[in-house]
Amino acid sequence: MNYQKLFFGVTQHFLMIPSIEWKDESNTVRMIDQTLLPHELVFLEFKDFRGVANSIKIMNIRGAPAIGVAAAMGMALAALEFQYMDTATYISYMKQAANTITATRPTAVNLFWAVKRMLNVLEKNLKKNPKDITNMLIEEAKGMWKEDIDTNRAIGKHGAHVLVDGDTVLTHCNAGSLATVQYGTALAPVRWAIEEQGKKIQVIANETRPRLQGARLTAYELQYDKIPVKVQSDNCSGLIMMLGNIDKVIVGADRIVSDAVFNKIGTYLVALAAKRHNIPFYVAAPESTLSLDETRKDVTIEQRDGKEVANVLGKVHIVPDGVEIINFAFDITPFDLITGIITEHGIFKHRELLKRYKSSFG
Amino acid sequence: MNYQKLFFGVTQHFLMIPSIEWKDESNTVRMIDQTLLPHELVFLEFKDFRGVANSIKIMNIRGAPAIGVAAAMGMALAALEFQYMDTATYISYMKQAANTITATRPTAVNLFWAVKRMLNVLEKNLKKNPKDITNMLIEEAKGMWKEDIDTNRAIGKHGAHVLVDGDTVLTHCNAGSLATVQYGTALAPVRWAIEEQGKKIQVIANETRPRLQGARLTAYELQYDKIPVKVQSDNCSGLIMMLGNIDKVIVGADRIVSDAVFNKIGTYLVALAAKRHNIPFYVAAPESTLSLDETRKDVTIEQRDGKEVANVLGKVHIVPDGVEIINFAFDITPFDLITGIITEHGIFKHRELLKRYKSSFG
Helix, strand or coil: CCCEECCCCCEECCCCCCCEEEECCCCEEEEECCCCCCCCCCEEEECCHHHHHHHHHCCCCCCHHHHHHHHHHHHHHHHHHHCCCCHHHHHHHHHHHHHHHHCCCCCCHHHHHHHHHHHHHHHHCCCCCHHHHHHHHHHHHHHHHHHHHHHHHHHHHHHHHHCCCCCEEEECCCCCHHHCCCCCCCCHHHHHHHHCCCCCCEEEEECCCCCCHHHHHHHHHHHHCCCCEEEECHHHHHHHHHCCCCCEEEECCCEEECCEEEEECCHHHHHHHHHHCCCCEEEECCHHHECCCCCHHHCCCCECCCHHHHEECCCEECCCCCCEEECECEEEEEHHHCCEEEECCEEECHHHHHHHHHHHHC | CCCEECCCCCEECCCCCCCEEEECCCCEEEEECCCCCCCCCCEEEECCHHHHHHHHHCCCCCCHHHHHHHHHHHHHHHHHHHCCCCHHHHHHHHHHHHHHHHCCCCCCHHHHHHHHHHHHHHHHCCCCCHHHHHHHHHHHHHHHHHHHHHHHHHHHHHHHHHCCCCCEEEECCCCCHHHCCCCCCCCHHHHHHHHCCCCCCEEEEECCCCCCHHHHHHHHHHHHCCCCEEEECHHHHHHHHHCCCCCEEEECCCEEECCEEEEECCHHHHHHHHHHCCCCEEEECCHHHECCCCCHHHCCCCECCCHHHHEECCCEECCCCCCEEECECEEEEEHHHCCEEEECCEEECHHHHHHHHHHHHC
16 A cells, blocks of 8 residues: 555655755754664754765764765765854865865765755855855755755646656665655656556565665665555675566666766666666666766765674674675676666756756766 | 694694584484574584475475485484384375475475485385395485585686686676585685695675675674674665676575576576676586476575565565565576576586486487
């Protein structure tokens, strides 16, 4: 069941609460601590941008669009901290804060995009006093928060066209509400198809080693929203397609360059299996994830601490001591494996994407 | 370093201890409890065939060839238990024991092969008394134990031809010493290349969700033997090949039918990635794994309890309560993805394998 009739006769869809919010009354950033899900729903509150930066680094918050908004809100907190300084010092400290925030994770382009957007506001208003600029930065961050939800709903509306009543959608990692402010990217078409179009859709979530965002987060938020979901080990993706159980694959993206999509490690294997079985493979992401002036060779793939693999969620050690671990956080899916990219403006094949966005981005 | 000079000048290779043994002095089956590795090396001892059957079911021992030998030794224990009965009862009870043992796991063909081989000895000697038949069954089981090691060394000798000094070999799951009596199937060519040919070879082991046989067992036994090994999440297999870090893939098999290889879930994804990157993909397995009169449609793929996925090694719960789990234990790799099958008699392409073995098997 994906909806519930309330007693006064309104069809009520459930909707996962936002992963991050700006609290006006206290000028605080509040976020869900995603490392504790699905067992505990705990909120973290930050007044210091350094705390927000650390929360990105240690993945209390994760998912490319959510990281972008967190980074913007971090910049707003920095502005509040430095707003009583003289303009030159304020600017200098803001640039240092930008460096602290962008140094947290190297692959998701939304992080750099968001910080750059905040610095643009700063640079366009250098003649104003720091207090006024700070208010503008807070508004900009809050605007990005709102835009993210609107963008995701637009992704959902466009993406829902590819879903047919009865479809089973495979997804990898979590590109859902928790990876964004709300509503998700890869999961947005599923939400739209169910909630706005009344289609029956179920999701199979790859558990997504090493940090298990699929098992923990995708399963959690879909269960929260009463959307049917099953979890499998990543290793099942090939067989489940061979057995004919998957109709569509939709994943998110951390960076889309001109010749490939960077997304959670393991995405490439799912794409290879989808290609083999002629299953449509879609990437859903906002424009802010596009970085089409780059090729795959320009991107640093984050390698994280091997402990993430060797010690599952910090609780069970699975590898003999002294054995070296390889732990790439993202992989590279070339465009020949991708049926279409779903953005807030439509669904684009590779060539169409380059034509539309390379020109509009300059 | 993969060898050590002892003080008296002999080059000493390390060799993982056997996974299972028959103890003549007590007529006991002793096996390593593989569920406790890599943290504790604990031995289980059985005098009752039901205990051996359960050890196969709950995977104290696993790996197709090791399961075969355990099943044979279980039959020998059953014979010891029933040897004082009259012949008709003895035969009837032995057949019941055979059913108990073969009911433990459905996919690995070696289990059925081993039990059938023991029943053949029984059936060819029905005129002897149960005590004499029992001694023959014990000798048969011990012979299969010895044959397994010889077979694996032959697989190693043939398979080592495909390895070049400096190669990095990717393997999935554990098809090593612990999956056999000793020496391994997929890891046998690595051992032979290092120990008999002095080649430098390193192994990258996929962790192999959900039961993590790669992280726990392959890493353990290669570290024990001083063979260089690194562990990665299964999701890394595609990227690591794209980055050019893998020279060969070698995996084991649970059943080889005329049109595909059944092996640990996730093998198919590794094979798809190897094909994409033109990396040779070999399956190493003894003849006892061949079942060439079947096609993939004839084989039941074991689906195990979802708790294996949801609760990592029974220690950390990773999925929200109430979410359904899909947990296939094996997948299917078609022959167009397989460079060659390494058996104790050589390396065979698909057509050669069918030609040689379909005729010899009748």
